[in-house]
Amino acid sequence: MKLLVNIDVDDLATAEAFYTQAFGLRPARRFGDDMLELLGFEVPLYLLRKDAGTAGAGTSMRNFARHWTPIHGDVVVEDLEAALAQALAAGARREGDIREASWGRIVTVSDPFGHGWCLLQFLGRGYDEIAT
Template structure:
């Protein structure tokens, strides 16, 4: 299996600026003015320009205000504080304080397009600290 991450955004140039700065990704290739491929994560990330109000999944209109979805991406980082600062500097919004768990630390953010992201810093054995 090969995983691809597709992210709908209302403005491709703004999204490119955010994702390259916030997560240190690089543009690999462009698909005209409709999308681009970002590399630097474990899976390629595709930014796809889709206007607000256009039909999304199940014909629901796309809405780029902050929204909840049961599917989100976690970005594992070595230095959570530096990663949060970089993402915030790029335009992310913090959604609460950094939280500590047996497996590590987590910061919840929203990108400028309403998508939720979690930044994780594993400590000790990471998730193995709580695995049974």
């Protein structure tokens, strides 16, 4: 089995600029004018150009204002402050303060298309600090 991550965006060029600058991803393949594969995470990331107002899932229409979904991305970084500065410089919006936990540190941001991301810096043994 293989996991692929797809992100709907309404402007492929803006999305490419954001994801390459914010997270250091690199373009791999283009599939016509509406799809781009980015590499650099542990799984490929596909940007899919979709118009706002078109059908998403079920009866939901695509809306690129800030929204919440129970599935989101965590980007594990070595230096949280540097990663946050890089994401903000690329156009991310910060959504709160850096928080500390027994496993590490976290801050949330959103991309220009309303998708939320968590930037994580593991400390000690990371999630193993809270594993039972």
